[in-house]
Amino acid sequence: MKQAIKTLLRDSLDIHTRILQDEDAVSRIEKAAGMIAAALKSGNKVLIFGNGGSAADSQHFATELVSRFQKEREAYAAIALTTDTSLLSAIGNDYDFSRVFARQIEALGRAGDIAFAISTSGGAKNVVAAVQTAKAKGLKTIALTGGTGGGLAQEAGLALIVPSKTTARIQEIHILVIHIICQMIEDRA
Ligand SMILES: O=C(CO)[C@@H](O)[C@H](O)[C@H](O)[C@H](O)COP(=O)(O)O
Numbered sequence: 001m002k003q004a005i006k007t008l009l010r011d012s013l014d015i016h017t018r019i020l021q022d023e024d025a026v027s028r029i030e031k032a033a034g035m036i037a038a039a040l041k042s043g044n045k046v047l048i049f050g051n052g053g054s055a056a057d058s059q060h061f062a063t064e065l066v067s068r069f070q071k072e073r074e075a076y077a078a079i080a081l082t083t084d085t086s087l088l089s090a091i092g093n094d095y096d097f098s099r100v101f102a103r104q105i106e107a108l109g110r111a112g113d114i115a116f117a118i119s120t121s122g123g124a125k126n127v128v129a130a131v132q133t134a135k136a137k138g139l140k141t142i143a144l145t146g147g148t149g150g151g152l153a154q155e156a157g158l159a160l161i162v163p164s165k166t167t168a169r170i171q172e173i174h175i176l177v178i179h180i181i182c183q184m185i186e187d188r189a
């Protein structure tokens with residue numbers, strides 16, 4: 001049991017170390033934070049979406065922008081597209097589950113906003129479709145993904161691909177990256 005726990009801790013540590021040593025990955029995190037900070041400063045908003053654990057990450061990230069992360073500052077405009085069960089069920093039922101985020105981007109997205117997509121596989125159809133809709137509407141698109149990056153990494157304007165095939169390990173880096181972005185944004189505030 002202890003060995004299994006240590007193996008999991010070591011696996012997570014290894015991926016953290018790989019990101020730490022990857023200058024391109026660090027630059028991508030820096031660029032994502034800069035894009036979001038600039039959009040918020042110009043009066044634009046961040047629309048955040050993903051499935052399962054990534055839906056939870058979307059809500060977590062939106063909360064830290066609207067409420068606060070660690071510092072007193074003005075409220076930032078961010079919406080998680082994962083929270084309204086009436087909307088999600090109606091779009092899923094009347095259109096298709098693959099449209100649950102894209103339809104909300106159609107309704108809420110404006111040129112200059114940021115679409116922030118989270119999918120550990122990069123293959124979630126509803127996440128990829130929302131990024132395609134966002135691009136068509138003139139939003140800037142940022143993706144957190146993993147594995148091969150899938151269709152999401154190909155579609156997004158800026159993608160960070162976590163070097164792992166394990167959903168849980170990828171998610172652990174995603175929430176760390178979200179916290180780093182929050183810190184970078186608040187440091188500029
Ligand atoms: O949190 C977990 C597993 O750690 C799950 O809920 C996981 O997020 C779900 O299976 C998602 O549907 C996976 O989707 P994706 O990350 O591949 O887009």
Ligand SMILES: [Zn+2]
Pocket residue numbers: 053168171
């Ligand atoms: Zn999970």
